[in-house]
Amino acid sequence: xxxxKFWPQGVKRCKPGMFIAWLLLPLALGGWxxxxxxxxxxxxLNQTNMNDYFAFGVWxxxxxxxxxxxxxxxxxxxxxxxxxxxxxxNIINAAVxxxxxxYSGAILMLGIDIGQPARGWFGxxxxxxxxMLTEVMFCITTYAIVLIVEFVPLILENRQISKVPDLAxxxxxxxxxxxxxxxxxxxxxxxxxxxLGGMFGVLYARPFAFRTGYMIWPWTFFLFILSAIAxxxxxxxxIVMWTEKMSGRQLTSHSVKMLMGKISGFLLIxxxxxxxxxxxYWANVTLPNMGLTMGDLYKQGPYGEWLxxxxxxxxxxxxAIMLMFQKVRETYGLLALAMxxxxxxxxxNRFVFTIQSLAIPVLPFxxxxxxxxxxxxxxxxxGVIAYGLLLxxxxxxxxxxxxxxxxxxx
Amino acid sequence: xxxxxxxxxxxxxxxVFMGLxxxxxxxxxxxxxxxxxxxxxxxxxxxxxxxxxxx
Numbered sequence: 400x401x402x403x404k405f406w407p408q409g410v411k412r413c414k415p416g417m418f419i420a421w422l423l424l425p426l427a428l429g430g431w432x433x434x435x436x437x438x439x440x441x442x443x444l445n446q447t448n449m450n451d452y453f454a455f456g457v458w459x460x461x462x463x464x465x466x467x468x469x470x471x472x473x474x475x476x477x478x479x480x481x482x483x484x485x486x487x488x489n490i491i492n493a494a495v496x497x498x499x500x501x502y503s504g505a506i507l508m509l510g511i512d513i514g515q516p517a518r519g520w521f522g523x524x525x526x527x528x529x530x531m532l533t534e535v536m537f538c539i540t541t542y543a544i545v546l547i548v549e550f551v552p553l554i555l556e557n558r559q560i561s562k563v564p565d566l567a568x569x570x571x572x573x574x575x576x577x578x579x580x581x582x583x584x585x586x587x588x589x590x591x592x593x594x595l596g597g598m599f600g601v602l603y604a605r606p607f608a609f610r611t612g613y614m615i616w617p618w619t620f621f622l623f624i625l626s627a628i629a630x631x632x633x634x635x636x637x638i639v640m641w642t643e644k645m646s647g648r649q650l651t652s653h654s655v656k657m658l659m660g661k662i663s664g665f666l667l668i669x670x671x672x673x674x675x676x677x678x679x680y681w682a683n684v685t686l687p688n689m690g691l692t693m694g695d696l697y698k699q700g701p702y703g704e705w706l707x708x709x710x711x712x713x714x715x716x717x718x719a720i721m722l723m724f725q726k727v728r729e730t731y732g733l734l735a736l737a738m739x740x741x742x743x744x745x746x747x748n749r750f751v752f753t754i755q756s757l758a759i760p761v762l763p764f765x766x767x768x769x770x771x772x773x774x775x776x777x778x779x780x781x782g783v784i785a786y787g788l789l790l791x792x793x794x795x796x797x798x799x800x801x802x803x804x805x806x807x808x809x
Numbered sequence: 810x811x812x813x814x815x816x817x818x819x820x821x822x823x824x825v826f827m828g829l830x831x832x833x834x835x836x837x838x839x840x841x842x843x844x845x846x847x848x849x850x851x852x853x854x855x856x857x858x859x860x861x862x863x864x
Binding site for chain 1: 814815816822823825826827830833834836837840841843844845847848851852856857858861
């Protein structure tokens, strides 16, 4: 079996047998996810360990995390097409694919989370315009359409598909007006990233999450946008670096990765300044006004203050400062380390807002609530990773994702 | 009530919320229409894909 006629022009790929062997990993994870999904849809959400305390569990943590990390697509698209940073064209295709995987994966996961996906359209038909989640739902689904439109030209550029003149011309014209889709995607992404944070910030009855803000938007609205655009470009670059290690081929020049690191670094510094100020104001003004101290919220269960130091220090300020130094960006390993810490910080942030907020008791007669996901919940979460591995592997093998690859590997 | 929004109310919330949503969908839809129309025009005039340049 020879599939080389489908590979992008001028590049090499591993033998089909090796590729199929690699695909066994995502297929195995996909099998676990399929079984878990079947049980959740057939028997109901009693297959999970969610309860009246934890209406949000690991699925929402993963959802929020991958939507933040997938922000590399819209922000890199904005920089490439709207601000005309042409050097980013060497990584924009990867950013779009990763964004598509993250958003479509999140939507698939939410399909299980809502229990009855056949009724998913209710939210559009009976829209509660005062709900942050309605705004999130509208923007995520609309942005997923934008990502499909951005992904289609890349599929049409496959060496065999592009031989069909109609499709090649259509791909050309989609590329020509990509700025329209990139700008629409930026608008939609800003609002749903923000509303995901706003959703927590308006929870007045949960002092751990509640924040003051500007007009109708709590500070978490702006902080979630900033953390997403700071971590998204890092995540895209990390996936590219990981693909380079797996394939043994250089896919983009190091200057492109350094630029992505610089963008991430500046945005992360800006985010950390505001996040630190927000945390200080919350601890010293917001909580005392509610009759609480910060210590009250960290004294029970495993979620001590150490989690705050990990999120803000180890995975916040440290990568922000590292990415500011050109020497760090020039060194492959250090750049990857800073980006891993940056992405971990975004994941920690989504975890504490989702799980820690719900675990802390808010009424005098309540106790600290604990939650561990069931194997079915882990299965669905693993399914998103499997889906990502499968789609990115196929895209890398058959689509011209990296314009510099042929030149860099001569 | 509007035919495409079941629980429509004539208030600012619905105007802003649904207005922006449908505006975004309209922009995406119009973008696709422009791409389709340009493709049809080029195909009818017998243009070769290689003449259009590479992105």
